[in-house]
Amino acid sequence: MAIVFLFPGQGSQQPNMLHDLPPHPAVEKTLEEASEVLKEDILRWDSQEALRSTVAVQVSLFVAGVAVARVLEEEGVSPNMVAGHSVGAFGAAVTAQSLTFREAVSLVKLRGELMEKAYPNDYGMGVIVGMEERQLNRLVSNCFTDEDPIYITNRNAPRQMTISGSVRGIEKVLALAREEGASKAEFLHVRVPSHCVLMKPISEKLRREMETIPFQSPKIPYIANRTARPLRDGESIREDLAFGVAHPVRWYESICVLAELGAQLFIEMPPKSVLTNLAQQVFPCRRSLSIADSGLRTACIVAQRIKENRGR
Amino acid sequence: MTKIYREKRSWKTRRDRKAKRIEQLERIAKGKMIPTEKIVEALEAVIFPGDRVVIEGNNQKQASFLSKALSQVRSEKVNELHIIMSSVSRPEHLDLFEKGIARKIDFSYAGPQSLRMSQMLEDGKLVVGEIHTYLELYGRLFIDLTPSVALVAADKADMSGNLYTGPNTEETPTLVEATAFRDGIVIAQVNELTDKLPRVDIPGSWIDFIVVADHPYELEPLFTRDPRLITEIQILMAMMVIKGIYERHNIQSLNHGIGFNTAAIELLLPTYGESLGLKGKICKHWVLNPHPTLIPAIETGWVESIHCFGGEVGMEKYIAARPDIFFTGKDGSLRSNRTLSQVAGQYAVDLFIGSTLQIDKDGNSSTVTNGRLAGFGGAPNMGHDPRGRRHSSPAWLDMITSDHPAAKGRKLVVQMVETFQKGNRPVFVESLDAIEVSRSARLATTPIMIYGDDVTHIVTEEGIAYLYKASSLEERRQAIAAIAGVTPIGLERDPKKTEQLRRDGVVVFPEDLGIRRTDAQRSLLAAKSIEELVEWSEGLYEPPDRFRSW
Numbered sequence: 138m139a140i141v142f143l144f145p146g147q148g149s150q151q152p153n154m155l156h157d158l159p160p161h162p163a164v165e166k167t168l169e170e171a172s173e174v175l176k177e178d179i180l181r182w183d184s185q186e187a188l189r190s191t192v193a194v195q196v197s198l199f200v201a202g203v204a205v206a207r208v209l210e211e212e213g214v215s216p217n218m219v220a221g222h223s224v225g226a227f228g229a230a231v232t233a234q235s236l237t238f239r240e241a242v243s244l245v246k247l248r249g250e251l252m253e254k255a256y257p258n259d260y261g262m263g264v265i266v267g268m269e270e271r272q273l274n275r276l277v278s279n280c281f282t283d284e285d286p287i288y289i290t291n292r293n294a295p296r297q298m299t300i301s302g303s304v305r306g307i308e309k310v311l312a313l314a315r316e317e318g319a320s321k322a323e324f325l326h327v328r329v330p331s332h333c334v335l336m337k338p339i340s341e342k343l344r345r346e347m348e349t350i351p352f353q354s355p356k357i358p359y360i361a362n363r364t365a366r367p368l369r370d371g372e373s374i375r376e377d378l379a380f381g382v383a384h385p386v387r388w389y390e391s392i393c394v395l396a397e398l399g400a401q402l403f404i405e406m407p408p409k410s411v412l413t414n415l416a417q418q419v420f421p422c423r424r425s426l427s428i429a430d431s432g433l434r435t436a437c438i439v440a441q442r443i444k445e446n447r448g449r
Numbered sequence: 450m451t452k453i454y455r456e457k458r459s460w461k462t463r464r465d466r467k468a469k470r471i472e473q474l475e476r477i478a479k480g481k482m483i484p485t486e487k488i489v490e491a492l493e494a495v496i497f498p499g500d501r502v503v504i505e506g507n508n509q510k511q512a513s514f515l516s517k518a519l520s521q522v523r524s525e526k527v528n529e530l531h532i533i534m535s536s537v538s539r540p541e542h543l544d545l546f547e548k549g550i551a552r553k554i555d556f557s558y559a560g561p562q563s564l565r566m567s568q569m570l571e572d573g574k575l576v577v578g579e580i581h582t583y584l585e586l587y588g589r590l591f592i593d594l595t596p597s598v599a600l601v602a603a604d605k606a607d608m609s610g611n612l613y614t615g616p617n618t619e620e621t622p623t624l625v626e627a628t629a630f631r632d633g634i635v636i637a638q639v640n641e642l643t644d645k646l647p648r649v650d651i652p653g654s655w656i657d658f659i660v661v662a663d664h665p666y667e668l669e670p671l672f673t674r675d676p677r678l679i680t681e682i683q684i685l686m687a688m689m690v691i692k693g694i695y696e697r698h699n700i701q702s703l704n705h706g707i708g709f710n711t712a713a714i715e716l717l718l719p720t721y722g723e724s725l726g727l728k729g730k731i732c733k734h735w736v737l738n739p740h741p742t743l744i745p746a747i748e749t750g751w752v753e754s755i756h757c758f759g760g761e762v763g764m765e766k767y768i769a770a771r772p773d774i775f776f777t778g779k780d781g782s783l784r785s786n787r788t789l790s791q792v793a794g795q796y797a798v799d800l801f802i803g804s805t806l807q808i809d810k811d812g813n814s815s816t817v818t819n820g821r822l823a824g825f826g827g828a829p830n831m832g833h834d835p836r837g838r839r840h841s842s843p844a845w846l847d848m849i850t851s852d853h854p855a856a857k858g859r860k861l862v863v864q865m866v867e868t869f870q871k872g873n874r875p876v877f878v879e880s881l882d883a884i885e886v887s888r889s890a891r892l893a894t895t896p897i898m899i900y901g902d903d904v905t906h907i908v909t910e911e912g913i914a915y916l917y918k919a920s921s922l923e924e925r926r927q928a929i930a931a932i933a934g935v936t937p938i939g940l941e942r943d944p945k946k947t948e949q950l951r952r953d954g955v956v957v958f959p960e961d962l963g964i965r966r967t968d969a970q971r972s973l974l975a976a977k978s979i980e981e982l983v984e985w986s987e988g989l990y991e992p993p994d995r996f997r998s999w
C-alpha cells in the first residue's frame with residue numbers, strides 16, 4: 138500500500154500545462170483521446186486566454202493528471218492508492234479504473250459548464266492560513282447573511298482552509314481574519330463558490346447525467362473528498378464525484394488516512410506541487426514529490442526504491 | 450433442610466472446546482508445526498465465530514504475518530470476532546472490521562490507526578468495548594477478556610515449541626499465560642526454527658502451534674530520537690528539571706516517557722548534571738525502553754540499572770555488552786517485559802516525566818485532538834499517584850505537605866511542555882479538545898491522559914509550577930497560569946498572585962534556580978548527533994537506516 142498518486146484540482150493550472158507534459162506515447166494517446174471526445178483540439182485549451190474559463194481549467198487539469206498517471210504505469214510505477222483534490226478526484230477515479238477516461242472527459246466538461254453558468258458573477262473563494270477552525274467558524278457565522286452567504290469549505294491542513302460564497306461576504310471574513318492574526322487571508326482566483334451548499338443544484342444535475350455511466354469497483358482504494366474514507370465500490374465513487382462539488386474537500390484527513398493505510402510515497406501529477414507541499418507539511422517522514430518539480434525519472438527511481446524496501 | 454437444586458453440568462467445557470479446535474487442525478498441522486503456506490486455512494479451522502482473539506500488537510514488535518493471514522480468512526467462515534489488542538498499529542488490524550471478520554475491539558493504544566478507527570466507529574463498522582491503559586488491558590485478560598486464541602510473535606522456536614523472544618519479549622509472556630492456562634489456543638509465528646535456542650523465554654508446553662513466518666516480524670524503532678533535533682528551549686527545560694526537580698527531590702528511580710524533552714534530560718546528565726555534582730546521587734534506577742540517548746549517561750557511570758518494556762532496534766549489541774546495567778539472560782541478550790515494567794513504573798519508581806499536547810487550567814492533560822481515537826498506552830499507568838503504594842523513599846516523602854498523622858507521600862508526576870506547539874497552537878487551553886471528541890464518539894468518559902490531581906509539577910520554558918504545594922484548586926490554577934506564557938490561560942494570570950506564589954516557592958523561574966536562558970546551549974548536550982551516540986557506545990549501537998546520514 139506504499140505508493141499513492143495524487144491529482145491536483147483548480148488552482149494548480151498554468152498556461153501551456155498540456156504542451157509542457159513529458160513527451161511520451163501515453164501522453165500523445167491521452168491527448169488524442171481527449172480531442173476525439175471533445176471534438177476539438179485539446180491543445181487549444183491550455184493557453185492563458187483559454188484558461189480564463191473554468192471548463193478549460195478543469196478539463197486540462199484532468200487530462201494532464203491522467204496522462205502522466207498513464208506514463209508512470211507504463212514505466213513500471215503503479216499506484217496502490219489514489220486521491221484527487223476536487224476535480225482531481227476524476228483523475229483518481231479513472232486511474233483506479235472505476236470509469237473510463239472517455240466517460241470522464243465528458244463529465245468533467247459538463248461539471249465545468251454547469252459551474253460556469255450557475256454563478257457568473259459576485260461569487261468566489263478565499264483562503265485562510267494560520268487560524269484554528271473553531272475561530273474561523275465564529276467569524277464566518279458572524280458574517281453570514283442570506284444575501285451574502287459564506288461557508289468554510291476545504292480543510293487542506295490543520296490551519297489551512299478555504300471559504301466560499303459571495304464576494305462581499307468573503308471580503309468581510311478575510312478582513313476580520315487578518316485582524317485576528319491569520320498569516321494569510323486572500324481571495325483565490327476562482328469565480329465559483331465551490332464545495333458548499335450553493336452548488337447543490339449543480340451536483341444534482343451532474344448526478345443525473347452520471348446515472349447512465351456504469352461505475353466499476355475501483356482496482357485500488359480511492360479516498361473520497363467528502364468523507365475522507367477509502368472507497369472500494371463503484372456506486373460510492375459515483376456519489377463522491379457527483380456531490381463532491383457541493384461539499385467541502387476533507388483533504389487533510391484524506392492524507393492522514395492514506396498515511397495510516399501505509400502510504401510511503403506520495404507522487405503528485407502535474408502541474409505544480411500544491412498537494413506535495415501539503416503532504417510534506419503534515420507527514421515529513423513520508424516521501425512526497427511532484428512530477429512538476431522532480432520529473433519522471435526521479436519519481437520512478439524513488440518508487441522503485443520504496444518497493445524494494447517494503448518489508449524491511 | 451431445603452434441597453438446593455443443582456443442575457448437572459460439565460466442568461470442562463473449555464477443555465472440550467479446545468480439543469475440538471485441535472481436532473480441526475489435525476489434517477493441516479504436523480504435530481505443533483503449521484506449514485507456512487497453510488496459515489490462512491489453519492486460522493479458518495481453529496478460530497470459531499464470536500471468538501475472543503488477542504493479537505500481539507505491541508508497540509515495537511508486531512505479529513504481522515499472523516495479522517495479515519487473519520485478514521485473509523473468509524468472513525463466511527470466521528466472523529463476529531472480538532479482538533483484544535494493546536496497540537492497533539497496522540492497516541490490516543482494521544481491515545478485519547472492514548471485511549466483517551471482526552466486530553468488536555478492546556484496546557489500549559491506536560495512535561497509528563486513530564483516524565481510521567474513528568471513521569469506522571462513526572460508520573458503525575466496529576464497536577469499541579473499552580479503551581484501557583496497557584496494564585489494565587493485561588489485567589482484564591485474567592478477568593473477563595480471556596482469549597480463546599492468542600496470535601503472538603517470537604524470534605525462534607525449537608521443535609517442542611519452546612520460544613525465544615529475546616530483547617523484544619514485551620507482552621508475549623502475559624498474553625500466552627492468560628490464554629494457555631484457560632484452555633485457549635496459542636499460535637506463535639517465528640522468524641526461524643532451530644535446534645538450540647539461546648534461552649527459553651516461554652516454555653513449549655504453553656504453546657499449541659508454531660508457524661514459520663514468510664518474513665521476520667515487523668519491528669519499529671519508536672524510541673530513538675535524533676539529538677540534532679533537540680532545541681535550546683528543550684535544553685532550558687531539561688536544565689530546570691535536573692536542578693529544580695531531580696536534585697531538589699532526590700530522585701533515585703524514574704521513568705522517562707519518550708520525547709525530545711526527555712532525550713534532552715538524558716543527554717544533559719553527563720554535562721550539566723555532572724557540573725552540579727549529582728552523579729552517583731540521583732537517577733540511578735530506570736524503567737524505560739533502551740533509549741539510545743541514555744548511552745552517554747550509562748557510559749559515564751550515572752546508571753545502575755534499567756528495566757525495559759521492550760527492545761529498541763539497533764541497541765541489541767550495546768545492551769548485550771552492558772549486562773551490569775540491563776536485564777539480560779544467560780545468552781547475553783536483553784529480556785524485556787512490558788507487564789512487569791509497567792508494574793515497576795507504577796509502584797516502584799520515584800518519578801514519571803512526560804509530555805503532552807494539551808493541558809487545561811486545572812492541569813488535566815490529553816493527547817486527543819482532532820476527533821481521533823488514539824487511546825492511552827502506558828502513560829496514565831505511570832503518570833498517576835498509585836495510592837496503594839506503602840513503601841517510602843526520600844522523593845516520595847518529600848511530597849508530604851501537611852503534618853497530619855495519616856499524611857502519605859506521593860509519586861512525582863511531571864508534565865514537561867512548551868507553552869505553544871508547532872504551528873502556534875497553545876498547549877494551555879480553556880477546555881480540552883478531548884471533551885468534544887468524547888461527545889461525538891459517545892465515550893463513557895473524556896479521554897484524559899493524566900489528571901490534574903495526579904500532577905505534582907508542570908515545567909514549561911517559563912518555569913516550574915510545584916503543584917503539589919498548592920493549597921487549593923484556585924492556587925493550583927494560578928500556579929499553572931503563572932508558567933503558561935502568552936497562551937489564553939497564561940494571559941489571565943494575576944501578577945500579584947504570581948509574585949506571591951514565587952515567594953512561597955510554588956512557582957519558580959529559571960533565574961530562581963540560578964539558570965540563565967543563555968546557558969541553554971546545544972553544546973551542553975553530551976551527544977549532538979546519532980554519530981556521536983555511536984561513538985559513545987564504542988561502535989556497539991547500530992542505528993537503523995532512517996537515522997543514519999552516512
